[in-house]
Amino acid sequence: MTAVAKQDQMDHVDDTGPAGDEAHARVEDDRRPEGGGQRPGDDGEDPAESGAWDDGLIARRATEDTPPPEAPVRAATGGGPPEPLAYDGPLRSRLDALRELVGLSRARLDNQTLAEAARVLDEATARRKLSGQHTVVAIAGATGSGKSQLFNTLAGVPISETGVRRPTTAAPIACSWSDGAAALIDRLGIPGRLRRRPLQSAEAEAQLRGLVLIDLPDHDSAAVRHREHVDRVLGLVDAVIWVVDPEKYADAALHERYLRPMAGHAEVMFVVLNQTDRLPAEATEQILDDLRRLLDEDGIALGEYDEPGATVLALSALTGDGVGDLREVLGRFVAERGAAARRVSADVDAAAADLRPVYAAGQGVGLSEQAREEFSGRLADAVGATAAGEAAERAWLRSANRACGTPWLRLWRWYHDRGGPQTGSLPVRPQADAEATARQRVEQAVRTVSDQAAAELPTPWAQAVREAAVRGSQGLSESLDELAVGAGLPPGRPPRPGWWPVAVLVQAAMTLLQVVGGLWLAGQIAGLLAPNLGVPVLLMLCGIVGGPLVEWSCRLAARGPARRYGQEAERRLREAAASCGRARVLDPVAAELLRYREVREQYGRIAGVGVGR
DSSP states (O other): OOHHHHHHHHHHHHTOOHHHHHHHHHHHHHHSOTTSOOOTTTTSSOGGGOGGGOOSHHHHHHTTTSOOTHHHHHHHHTTSOOOBOOOOHHHHHHHHHHHHHHHHHTTTSOHHHHHHHHHHHHHHHHHHTSBSSOEEEEEEEOTTSOHHHHHHHHHTSOOSOOOSSSOOOOSOEEEESSSSOHHHHHHTTOOGGGEEOOOOOHHHHHHSTTEEEEEOOOTTOSSHHHHHHHHHHHTTOSEEEEEEOTTTTTOHHHIIIIITTTGGGGGGEEEEEOOGGGSOHHHHHHHHHHHHHHHHHTTOOBOOTTOSSBEEEEOOTTTOTTHHHHHHHHHHHHHTTOHHHHHHHHHHHHHHHHHHHHHOOOSOOSOOHHHHHHHHHHHHHHHTHHHHHHHHHHHHHHHHHHHHSOHHHHHHHHHHHTTSOOTTSSOOOOOHHHHHHHHHHHHHHHHHHHHHHHTTSOHHHHHHHHHHHHHHHTTHHHHHHHHHHHSSSOSSSOOOOTHHHHHHHHHHHHHHHHHHHHHHHHHHHTTSSOOOOHHHHHHHHHHHHHHHHHHHHHHHHHHHHHHHHHHHHHHHHHHHHHHHHIIIIIHHHHHHHHHHHHHHHHHHHHHSSOOOO
C-alpha cells in the first residue's frame, strides 16, 4: 500500500466517530465468522492490499492444524451469553452509599461537583451488566514508544500499523482472545472494522483467554481527536499498560496528566519500559530504578514483594525479549477476573478523594446546648423580657398598695394619676428607635447562631446552614413584638396571697377608728356629747398611725409575691421568644445539620474512614 493510500485510510478511520459506528459494529459482529474474526475486506479495502490491517485470517490459513478458537470458548461459557460482572459485598455497599450520597447532595452541591461521582456510578452500573469473563486492557503510550509494535507482538500478527510516520494509530483498535466481548467493545465505541482476532494457537488461547486488548492513539499526539480517544477509553477500560521508552519515560506530560492522577489505580496498571534492545544491560537496570523512583514520587504503589500495586517490566517488542514475562503476568492478571471490580473500586476511591473537601469537617459540627441558650437569651433581651418582668412586678406592687393603702392616700393617688398613662400594668411598646435596636439585636443573634452552627462545616454545607437561618429569621422580629404584648403577663388577675383580705379588713378598721374618733370629737365640740377628749383622740391616733403602719407592713410583705409574679412574667416571655426562635431558626438549622450528618455517614462508608464527628 502506498503512503498516500495509507494516509487516506488513516483519515477515514480518524473521521469516523464512535457514536456513528455503534450500529455498524453490531452489523459487523453479525457478519463475522464463527471463529470471531473479521471478514477480509469488510472495511472496504482489497484484502491483498491491507496487510497492515490484517485480522489474522491469513495467519490462520497458514496454520490449518490449529483447533478453532470457538470450541474451548464455548466449552468454558457453556455456549450461552457471558456471565455478567459480579461485585462483592463491600464494593456494592460503597456504590450504594455513593448513590445515596449523590442523591442527598443534589440540592446542596452543584452538578459540576457531583459530576465525577455520578460518572463513576453510571460506569459501574454499565460495566456490571457486561461480561465478567473478559478483562479489557488498554495499551497507551507516547509517540514512538512502540506500543503498537507491542500490541502486534502480543497478538502474534500485525494488526495495528507501525512505522516512522507520526502519529500512526489514529483510532482505538480492539483485539479479543475469546468470543463474547462484543458488548464490551461496543461500550468503548470501537467500530466493527477495527476489531480483530489474534493469531490462534492453543497455548496463546489458554494463556490469555478472556483478554480484550485495546491499542490507543498516542496520548501526546498533535491531533486533538487522538488525545480525546485516549482520555475517553482510559475512563472505561479495566486496566492499562503504559508503554514508555528510554527517551520519554520521565516525560512530565505523562506523569502529570496521567500517572499522577491515576495513582490510586496502581493495582490495574502496568508500566512497561520498551526498546531495551537499544540499551546495555546496566543501563536498563538504571532506567528501571529511576522509573520506579518517579512512579513512587507520583504516589503509585509498586507491586513488589507480592504487595498490591503497579507492575513494572522491561522488554523489547522488536526482539521479543521480555514479552513472554509480560504475557505470563498478563495471563495471571486476566485469569483472576478481578480487574474490573478493582478498577471500579479505585474509581470510587478517586471520587471520594475529590469529594472530601465538601464532606470532611472538623470535630465540632453542630450546635451546642450553650449556643442554643445564648441564642434564646439574645432573643429574650431583644424582646425586653427583663423589662417586662420588672413591669409586672411593679404592677403587682401597685395593685397591692392600692388594695392595702389608706383611703386618703388612694384618693390622692387617684387624683394624681387621673388622665395619666397607666404604666406598669402592661409592657410599654417600644418607640421607633427602640424597635430598630430590637430588630438589630435579633439579626445579630441570628448571624451569631448561624456562624456557630457553620463554623466547622465545609463551605457548601456552611452556606446552606446560613441560608436556612436567614430564611427562618424573616418575620421573626414582628413575631417577637406580638409576643411582647400577649405573653408578658400571666392571664387573669394577679394572684393574691392569703393575708391580703386580712390586711384590707385591718386597713378598713383603721379608717373606721379615724372616722369614729373624728365624729366623737366633733360631737363633743358641738356639745352633743359629754366632754371626754381622751377616748376620741386615742381612737383617731390609732387610726392615723395604724393605717400607714398597715400599708407599710403590706408593702414589705408584697415584695416576695410581686417578685415571683414578675419572674413568672419574664419566664413566660423568654419561653415564648425561645419557642419562636427555635421554630423559625434553630429547627431549620438543625435540619440542615442532620442532612449533613447523613451525607457524612454515607461518605464515611465510601471512604472507609471517619471524617470527623
